[in-house]
Amino acid sequence: MSTNGIRGGPWPGQVVLRRRWAKGHARPWNEEVQAAGLRIERGGADFVDACFHWLVDRGCDEVLSVPVHPQGAGIWESAGFVPHTELRLLSRSLIDAVAEPTHHVRPGGGHGDWTAVAAIDDRAFDRFWRVGRLGLADAAAATPRSKLLVADVAGEPIGFVIAGISLDVGYLQRMAVDPAVQGRGIGRSLVRAALRWARRRGARTMLLNTQLDNRPATTLYRSEGFEILPERLTIFGRTAESRP
Ligand SMILES: CC(C)(COP(=O)(O)OP(=O)(O)OC[C@H]1O[C@@H](n2cnc3c(N)ncnc32)[C@H](O)[C@@H]1OP(=O)(O)O)[C@@H](O)C(=O)NCCC(=O)NCCS
Known part of the structure; x- marks a missing residue:
């Protein structure tokens, strides 16, 4: 199977997407939301864009990234993705x-x-x-x-x-x-x-992320010694309609 040079497996399912050295992993977001979740193991904005088209060609309404650290946001933004949801990052020392x-x-x-x-x-x-x-x-x-x-x-x-x-x-x-x-x-x-x-x-350190509005979880984590970090993670999304 090939779209924009992408090689993948049968969709919907858990697929590895490859193009030359670039590699990504996609799966249905869940059984209720008609989106795909995409994680890039290696590859740039061109590859992200090609993965997006491959998934939309197979019927996905939207493609969502895994939670992305600010340092990794560039390839998603360059591939036409926009911030969908922000997540809070917390850390705790294990010393x-x-x-x-x-x-x-x-x-x-x-x-x-x-x-x-x-x-x-x-x-x-x-x-x-x-x-x-x-x-x-x-x-x-x-x-x-x-x-x-x-x-x-x-x-x-x-x-x-x-x-x-x-x-x-x-x-x-x-x-x-x-x-x-x-x-x-x-x-x-x-x-x-x-x-x-x-x-x-x-x-030596434990990291986790949680939704900004998840009070029960955030209160629990803070009471077990986690501190809220200044940076946040972002889930990026791009909808099928955004396709030119
Ligand atoms: C977050 C979750 C795992 C907490 O589990 P729980 O067994 O209810 O938590 P506990 O009974 O151990 O509560 C521990 C502390 O969490 C905080 N907490 C729990 N429920 C709370 C609520 N509704 N509002 C505010 N704080 C709450 C309190 O500080 C509580 O301590 P206290 O009882 O001494 O006041 C549970 O609410 C859950 O499964 N939520 C949905 C899934 C989820 O959000 N997972 C985490 C995603 S990162």
Whole structure:
């Protein structure tokens, strides 16, 4: 399959897009929003633009970037993308010890765990922010090393966190607690478990991002020692109608 020299796989699905040395990854944003999520591993604005056309040719209404650091914004802007959503970036030092979780949190990762946590994710996040199984798999694959950690009640998963580490930086990639049991300290235990997991593996800092209007999450993170960084991440978007 080829558009503008792009080679990809069957769409919709999780596809690797290539053109010469350039490489990107695309997947449906989620099952409810007819957009594609695009991550560029290597390549410039021309390649971003070609990926956009490849995806729109296959029926996507809109293409959205992964959250982009200000330093990486140029290629998206040059490819005709505009800011869609801003995210807050938070950081916490892992030099000092981290308090123990008060709820039991266990390592997860079996097929049953991924099915259960995808269902929790669907219930906890609103339509736009749901990522589905593919998005959770992406979150786990975003760092060379990662772990799914699960909180259970009576043997049933009721919350999870995906933690990752790359060099000496830990990442809290995704976290949710079933709405039926929110407000009981499970989220706090998951944050601590993620911090402890990363710290034991040599991370010196933990980073995460969250929506600007997510008060519960921001309040929780700040009360567990995270500080809000001055820079923000941006999800860039370009709609099919913007195509000349
Ligand atoms: C964010 C989330 C994981 C918190 O989980 P939780 O189990 O409800 O959180 P906890 O009960 O451990 O609460 C810990 C702290 O968070 C803060 N908090 C929780 N809910 C809050 C709310 N509705 N408003 C303001 N602060 C809140 C409080 O500081 C609370 O501490 P306190 O109980 O001592 O006051 C949960 O709300 C959730 O799944 N939200 C949807 C998904 C999401 O936003 N994930 C994070 C994206 S980055």
